[in-house]
Amino acid sequence: MTKNFWTNLVWGVGPIILGLILTTLALVAVGANPLQAYQSMWNGAFGNTAKFGDLILVWVPLLLASVGLLITFTAGLWNIGIEGQIVMGAIFTAWAARAFDFPSIILIPLLFLAGMLGGALWALLAGVLKTYGKVHEIFGGLGLNFIATAVTLYLIIGPWKLPGIASTSGTESFRPAAWLPTLPGLSVGPIEITVALVSLVLVYFALRGTLWGLKLKAIGKNTRSAFWIGVPTTRYMLGAFALCGVFAGMAGTVQAIGVWHRLIPSISGGYGYLGILVVLLSGFQALGVPFVAFFFSAVSKGSVALPLDLNIDSSLGGVLQGIIVLLVVLSQGVRARWQRASAAARVDSTILAAPVTRAAEE
Amino acid sequence: MRLELKNIHKYFGSLHANDDISLTVESGTIYGLLGENGAGKSTLMKVLSGFIHREGGEILLDGKSVEFKSPAEAIRAGVGMLHQDPLDLPPLRVLDNFLLGREDGFLQDRSKALADLKKYSAQFGFDIAPDALVSALTVGERQQLEIMRLLSLGAKILIFDEPTTGISLPQKIKLFETLRLLAKQGMTVIFVTHKLEDAQDLCGKVTVLRLGKVTGEVTRPFTTDQLVKLMFGQSLAASQRETIALGEPVLELRDLCVADFRLRVPNINLQVRAAEVIGLAGIEGSGQRLFLRACAGLDRPAGGELWINGAKINRQAYHRFLDSGIVYLPAGRLEEGLVPGLNLTEHLILAKRSKEFFVNWNLAQTQAQERIKEYSIRGAPESRVEALSGGNQQRALLALLQPNLKLILLEHPTRGLDIESTMWVWRQLLERRRRGTAIVFASADLDEIFEYSDRILVFSGGRVAKALNAKETSVTQLGELIGGKGL
Numbered sequence: 001m002t003k004n005f006w007t008n009l010v011w012g013v014g015p016i017i018l019g020l021i022l023t024t025l026a027l028v029a030v031g032a033n034p035l036q037a038y039q040s041m042w043n044g045a046f047g048n049t050a051k052f053g054d055l056i057l058v059w060v061p062l063l064l065a066s067v068g069l070l071i072t073f074t075a076g077l078w079n080i081g082i083e084g085q086i087v088m089g090a091i092f093t094a095w096a097a098r099a100f101d102f103p104s105i106i107l108i109p110l111l112f113l114a115g116m117l118g119g120a121l122w123a124l125l126a127g128v129l130k131t132y133g134k135v136h137e138i139f140g141g142l143g144l145n146f147i148a149t150a151v152t153l154y155l156i157i158g159p160w161k162l163p164g165i166a167s168t169s170g171t172e173s174f175r176p177a178a179w180l181p182t183l184p185g186l187s188v189g190p191i192e193i194t195v196a197l198v199s200l201v202l203v204y205f206a207l208r209g210t211l212w213g214l215k216l217k218a219i220g221k222n223t224r225s226a227f228w229i230g231v232p233t234t235r236y237m238l239g240a241f242a243l244c245g246v247f248a249g250m251a252g253t254v255q256a257i258g259v260w261h262r263l264i265p266s267i268s269g270g271y272g273y274l275g276i277l278v279v280l281l282s283g284f285q286a287l288g289v290p291f292v293a294f295f296f297s298a299v300s301k302g303s304v305a306l307p308l309d310l311n312i313d314s315s316l317g318g319v320l321q322g323i324i325v326l327l328v329v330l331s332q333g334v335r336a337r338w339q340r341a342s343a344a345a346r347v348d349s350t351i352l353a354a355p356v357t358r359a360a361e362e
Numbered sequence: 363m364r365l366e367l368k369n370i371h372k373y374f375g376s377l378h379a380n381d382d383i384s385l386t387v388e389s390g391t392i393y394g395l396l397g398e399n400g401a402g403k404s405t406l407m408k409v410l411s412g413f414i415h416r417e418g419g420e421i422l423l424d425g426k427s428v429e430f431k432s433p434a435e436a437i438r439a440g441v442g443m444l445h446q447d448p449l450d451l452p453p454l455r456v457l458d459n460f461l462l463g464r465e466d467g468f469l470q471d472r473s474k475a476l477a478d479l480k481k482y483s484a485q486f487g488f489d490i491a492p493d494a495l496v497s498a499l500t501v502g503e504r505q506q507l508e509i510m511r512l513l514s515l516g517a518k519i520l521i522f523d524e525p526t527t528g529i530s531l532p533q534k535i536k537l538f539e540t541l542r543l544l545a546k547q548g549m550t551v552i553f554v555t556h557k558l559e560d561a562q563d564l565c566g567k568v569t570v571l572r573l574g575k576v577t578g579e580v581t582r583p584f585t586t587d588q589l590v591k592l593m594f595g596q597s598l599a600a601s602q603r604e605t606i607a608l609g610e611p612v613l614e615l616r617d618l619c620v621a622d623f624r625l626r627v628p629n630i631n632l633q634v635r636a637a638e639v640i641g642l643a644g645i646e647g648s649g650q651r652l653f654l655r656a657c658a659g660l661d662r663p664a665g666g667e668l669w670i671n672g673a674k675i676n677r678q679a680y681h682r683f684l685d686s687g688i689v690y691l692p693a694g695r696l697e698e699g700l701v702p703g704l705n706l707t708e709h710l711i712l713a714k715r716s717k718e719f720f721v722n723w724n725l726a727q728t729q730a731q732e733r734i735k736e737y738s739i740r741g742a743p744e745s746r747v748e749a750l751s752g753g754n755q756q757r758a759l760l761a762l763l764q765p766n767l768k769l770i771l772l773e774h775p776t777r778g779l780d781i782e783s784t785m786w787v788w789r790q791l792l793e794r795r796r797r798g799t800a801i802v803f804a805s806a807d808l809d810e811i812f813e814y815s816d817r818i819l820v821f822s823g824g825r826v827a828k829a830l831n832a833k834e835t836s837v838t839q840l841g842e843l844i845g846g847k848g849l
Contacts, residue, residue, distance in 0.1 A: 211711065211721050214704075218712055221703035228660075228698055229762065230684050230715045 011335050015327035022327075023320045032312050039255045041317070044305025045298040053186030057259060058269075058297040060188070060196045061086070065275035066198045066282075068247030070121075073284050074207055075240040076220030079142025081126040083272035084148035085119040085245045089252025092118025092272060094171065094263040097178040097256070098160070104177045108191065108288035111178060112253050119249020122148065127241030131234045135243075145272075153265055160263065170264035181256040192254045199247055204286040210298045216240055248272065274300070277325045296321055363389050363440055363518040363550050364424050365410075371418035372405055379405040380416070381574040387567075389518070392551040393542055394565030396558075398645070400806055401571040403554045404446070407521050411443035412436035423519075438465065442517030446524045448504040452497035459496050460511050482510040486540050501624075502533030509540065510584065514713075516786055526560055527647070538564055555595075556645050557823075558586050558845035579692040590841040594808055608816075609636030611672070612768045612800045613657060613688070618666035620652035626664065627652065630826050632819065634769065634800045640829065641815030642804035644844055648821035650804035651693075657802065658690030659683030671768065684715070687768035693777060695755045696716045702748040706730050706741060706758060713762040737761040738786070753783030760790055772803040776810065788814060809839065822846045 021297055027034040037362040065082055074077035079085075096114035101106060122144060129140035153168065160171045209211035218226035219233050219240075227233045237249025255267050282288030328360050365387040372380035379402045387393040397403045409416045412430030421428050423439060430436040433443070450459050458627075460479050461470055479492055488506045496504060505525055522541070526534050541551050541564065547747050555561055561568050567581045570592035578592040610611060611633050619628040627649035642650045656663040659680045668675045691805060692698040700709065707730040711721060730743035739757045741750050747758060756779060763770070770791065776784040791801055791813075807812055811818055812832060820827040820843040827843050 037577070209721060209723075210719055212719070214708055214711060214721060218701045218704055218708070222697075222701040224698045225696075225701045226681070227713070228690075228692065229701070229709070229712045230681060231712060232681065 011331055016324055019324035020326050022323050023316070026319060030312070032310060036310060037214055037306065037312060037316070040305050040309040041299070043302075044309075045302035049134055050185060050187070051258040051301070052224070053183070053188045054185075054296050056193065057188040058301050058319060059294055060192045060258070061254045061269065062271045062297055063196045063279065063290060063293045064247050064251040064254065065271045066278040066293050067196075067203050067286075068244035068251075069275050069279045069290065070203055070207065070286055071216065071240050071247075072203065072244045073139055073279055073280070074213070074220050075216045075237055076223065077130075077237065077240060078138050079123070079126065079141060079241065079244050080138050080273075081123065081144045082244065082248045082275060083268050083270070084141065085122045085144075085248035086150055086252040086255065086268040086272050088122035089115035089119035089149035089245075089249025089265040090256040090263060091148075091155065091252075092249070093253040093256040094155075094160070094174070097174040098171075102177070102252075104181070106295040107177050108180065112195070115249040115253030116246045117246035117249065119247070119252060121245070123241040123245025123248065124238060127238040130241075131237055148274070149265070152263065152267060153305070156263060156265060168265055170260065170262045173262045174257060178257050179261055180254070187259075189258070192258050195250060195254075199250070200286065203247075207286065212236075231311060234288045257325065274321070277321060281305030281325055281328055306311065364422075365441075365519055365552075366425075366552055366588050367406070367410065367419065368422065370406060370416050370421075372409055372411060372414070372416050374405075378574050380409065382417075383571070383574075383576055385569050385576070385579070387519075387550055387552060388726065390545055391547045391566050392545050392553055392564050392770040394561040394568035395552060395571065396556065396561050396568050396589060396593060397571035398556060398806065398808075401593075402574040403571055404523055406571070407443060407523055407552070407554055410436070411441050411521060411619060413443070416633045422829060427690075434463065437512070438516050440516060440518035441521070442515065442519070442578050443524060443527060444505060444512070446527060448501065448508050450496050450504055452495070454496055455492070456490055456496060456499070456507060457492040458496050459494075459507060460514070460570040462511065463515055466714045477608040478514050478805055481511060482513060483845060486510075486543065487536075500529070500533065502529040502537065505529070505537065506540070510542075517549075519552065521552045523554045524556070525553070526555065526557060540730040556590050558842065558847055562586060575739050582746055586845075586847065589837065590838050590845070593845075594837050594841045603742070606637050606796065608638050611635050612670070613802075614669040615646030615657070616667040616669070617667060618656065619664040620649060620656045620661070621664040622652060625649055625652070625824060627821065627826060628665070630666070632829060634779075634802060636768070636798045637795050637805075638800045638801055639795060639816050641811035641818045641832070642802065642821060643808065643811050643818055644821030646806055648823065649826070650821050651773060653806060653821070653826075654690055654773055657769075658688060658771050660690060687764075688764065688771070689763055690765060690771040690788075691759055691763075691773065691775065693744065693761060693773040695752070696748060699759050700755060703746060705744045705746050706734060706739070706761075707743040709747065709758065709762060713764070715803060737790075753767065753779045753786075756783065756787060760787065766797070767799050769800045769802065770794065772801070774805060775803050776805070776807070785821060808837070812837075813841075814816070820844060 024034040027037050042053065046052055065086060069079060069082060091109045092114040092256050100110060102110065126137055126140045126144055129135040132139045156168060156171055162172055180189050180191055207216070215226070215231045215236055218229065218231055219236055223233050252267065252270060255269060256263060260267065274296060278289060278292045282292045299317045301322055303314045306312040306314050306316055368379050369386050370383045383406055395403050395406070405414070408414045412420060412433045412435055428439055430439065451462070457472065457476060457479065461475050464470070476492055480487070485489065488505070488510070490499065490503055490507060496507070499507070525537060529537065541553065545551050553561070553565055562584070567579065568584065568589065569579045570577045570589065572593060572595060576769050579586070580588055613634040615630050615632045618630040619626065620630070621627065630653065642653065644650060652661065655661040657668070657680065659678055662678045670683070670688065696702050707726050710727050710730050710733055727743050734741060734743065737757045738762060739750070739754050739761065741754055749754060750758060756775070775791070778786055779787065795801055814830045817829040818835060818840065819829050820840065822844055823846045
């Protein structure tokens, strides 16, 4: 093993271990037994086949959102608006599920298409705001997220309210033909798993092997230079938004017809924001995404068991996820700084120290 | 306050920006520091005002050696500098800016500051509303504010770096009046400029810098001719080049106007013919970059007409310029040309602008290998561009150009390159020219302009002189035009 391998390993695994230690300290601080807590989380996620199925049902939408984000991150875009894009996907799906009465075999593909369209349109809006309106995608996306949530609430207590009562608990359940079929004894089914895996593979190869992917990468690394070389940057950025929206919309579809079978106020499940963390933690690489998403799903699902077993709030899962991402990003920053410092030290030892700066031009 | 600089040295990497500079300035005088771009004027003044640190030499104020770690320390010792782009805070109000840098403690005495501001305004006849936003002021007014701020902080030596670049004529007259008044009050005024006339109008004594060294010192009375000789040297030999028959017009500009928020250059008329080389001379920031970018279709011109290959361009679309064989090579190689993080192969694939969907990586790799050899780039197909040296980055940029171009526009094609790379770049360009490509380039190096241009276009102070025939132009003539004389 080379020295390089070990350094990489330390930098990669170190923050995760440190994150576990910090979370353990937090557990001790609130007077809980850390071992019991981790045990409870493990059982919550992997305790039996049914629980594992629930875990996969979390993994699928999270993976779809993360796959979409790989595209926008490659183009250097912070698509915070992905939450709203998931919500819009769910809303379009819900509309189609209420409007059409077809057998499953036709209806379900149609519902996916509706979700893709909803997500894409909402994402395109953020893209147009950025490219033509000069609104940074973080602010535009954040605003659109609030609007998407407001639209959901309006639909739930307004036009799509339960007969007789107005309740924020959600709309009526969709007709069973619109439900995603499940594997026996599980909450998850083959369709959504296939969709998620195919999406991952497609995006992996598209980003890696196509001219389209290369152009997105160039835009993400330096938009001005990419434009100079001849990449139509505006068009490609809009495309990246729309395509991310397509995958986010599919996540919304799965949430609507695979998980809840109706529209509820928090239909996105927060998987958009969580997806951003997943992609950050994967170092923006497609290969890492399914594993990190799996880990996050397990933590999310596992922490649900905490209040029942140990009377600890389930937000502990979020704490663990947040701490690990922060530490990983922090360790990358520290590492870059450390490497720069040692590189500078090497240059210093030669006679010509500082690089030619702009000041030299004056 | 009497100022002495003794044997100042400053390096930027391998560049010796200030090479053993010594000078003395008496109080109550206006002292000129004259030189071309890159002569080392601004560097010297930044050393004096504590912005950057020198690598050798001594600064003496009234005979006492001083050492500044920051501009704040310099101000406390009485040295204040007005930068070319005023270093104020445009979103704040005039009075807030005036208060910047004071050390009143936590609570500000705004009423005293207001009184101070009014006192100085009355003294110099400035008229700036204390509650106006700085962003609403003209550059001239911002300079006035900065003068008052520096004086209120106790500056005795005031440095003005190219103060007449962005201001109107009435403001310039007012500024000169103010500078004379400052000198009369016993202040030491250092006036940094590249404009011959300004130096002649204002300064009692002028030191000329060239390539980081003092080339001479003159005291009133002096002539422009003396200054030009000191500024540009006498080394420029007439160029000896093969003559190539010029072809059809490639690019034609009719009353073209280029502009950005601070500069407007109207009425540019020019016809560039195939195989012609045109050099753009002038102090940097006089509009050459705007001109090049407009001709390349990267920026929309502010007015006038642009004709390419005999057809008028109505809708500016960059890809149409690329399709017509017109390309621009920017000076910021890693900022606006190459994509840091991508390797040479990836750049070459992108530059082909092909319509294929899948990338044939093996083929691309082989082609990149060939191109690297052809352009003698020291690097491999998988080398990332940011890891290449400046000269190799420039070679990489040239390698991205397609064959049979109509027109290449270049901004500082050889800046920062060593002699070997410089020669290589020009061999490439001249080879393309032999095959009929027209070349338009901006350079701060007059030797380069004379050596390669058929015609020379001088940019100065928002104007463009009629294109000069390079063979019939003398250094003095060109120097005077660059300095804004005779335009």
